[in-house]
Amino acid sequence: ARKARGREENIRNKIMSRYLNPYTDFGFKKLFGEEANKDLLIDFLNQLLPNHHQIAKLTFRNTEQLPALEPERKAVFDIFCASASGERFIVEMQKAEMPFFRERSLFYVTFPIREQAKKGKKWLFQLRPVYFIAILDFEYDESEERRRFLREVALRDQEGDLFSDKLHFRFLQMPLFQKQEYELKTHFDKxxxxxxxxxxxxHIPAILNEPVFQKAFRIAELANLSREQYAAYEQNLLDYWTSTAVFDNAMKKGWIKGKREGKREGKIEGKIEGKIEGKEEGKIEGKIEGKEEGKKEIALTLKWKGFTLEQIVEITGLSIDCVRQHLLSSN
Incomplete structure (x- = not known):
């Protein structure tokens, strides 16, 4: 029993850090989606907006958007808010690449556009700007020479002139941001x-030791979470590990095929159904329920991330011989 508790503690130390992971749903919404932390969201969004659309105040809106007609599909945003002057902002944290992500972005912006129509009143189509901001934990497919961390998209004509100032997209491809601490120049960089x-x-790096980041670090510190919040985050983090492990290995194994010639047609040929179950009070029984092949692929990713053989066995539920054989065959 003592040995088992020791293994659980080792796993916990490996998974948990001092601060939460903002790529998780819990972490992202804890930082940016709570009323008490609106100042953090405003400060972050203003780094992505032109001077004439800077935010002074904002209001959170319902993140679940229902269609105009019952059979149509609804949309659920991570964060949906509006400024005092009426601009709408959809902010999404996307953990893993999905088919038709750009098309999904277009679908999402139809909701804040359509909601501006004044029902039962004379309305002259005076739209307020809509911004779709996506923080991506992956690179979406562009030709090598066009790869950039921040991609800004607007409605432009064939001459490159702005056709309308009412619709804007910001795609942040986080893996392409490679700056080190000493290279940070702007507030956006920070x-x-x-x-x-x-x-x-x-700890808080010296370059981030200013009020807005001091608050962000305080909000993100795991020690400040309640027991219930901590348990929810722990489960959320393990779910995040599962989803990223599945995607990373699908890419490595060639299950996701495509072309890097400006546009890729992605196809997922393998399906892994994984679920990690965690218990609160500092105890993780990291059991993954799903297909054995899925467990093996997650085991491989855990190995890449520095987990020991014993930790991988504890998390996946595979036998030590099975894990050892799979890792050796993958070298």
Missing amino acids: WIYFLKNLPDLE
Whole structure:
């Protein structure tokens, strides 16, 4: 029993850090989606907006958007808010690449556009701007020479002139942000560095030691969570590990096929159904229920991330011989 508790503690130490992971649903909404932390969201969004759309105040809106007609599909946003002057902002944290992500982005912006129509009143189509901001934990497919961390998209004509100022997209491809602490020049740089490196930090870097980031670090500190919040985050983090492990290995094994020639037609040929169950009070019984092949692929990713053989066995539920054989055959 003592040995088992020791293994659980080792796993916990490996998974948990001082600060929460903002790529998880819990972590992202804890930082940016709570009323008490609106100042953090405003400060972050203003780094992505032109001067004439800077936010002074904002209001959170219902993240579940129902269709105009019953059979149509609804949309559920991570964060949906509006400024005092009427601009709408959808903010999404996307953990893993999905088919038709761009099309999904277009579908999402139809909701804040359509809701501006004044029912039962004379309305002259005076739209307020809509911004779709996506923080991506992956690179979406572009040709090598066009790869960039921040991609800004607007409605432009064939001459490149702005056709309308009412619709804007911001895609942040986080893996392409490679700046180190000493290279951070702008406030925007600091925000991106904070989001990308937060789970690995053990203290506030000197360059981030200013009020807005001091608050963000305080909100993100796991020790400040209640027991219920901690248990919810722990489960959420393990779910995140599962989803990223599945995607990473699907890419490595060639289950996701495509072309990197400006546009890729992605196809997922393998399906892994994984679920990690965790218990609160500091105890993780990391059991993954699903197909054995899925467990093996997650085991391989855990190995890449530095987990020991014993930890992998504890998390996946596979036998030690099975894990050892799979890891050896994958070298």
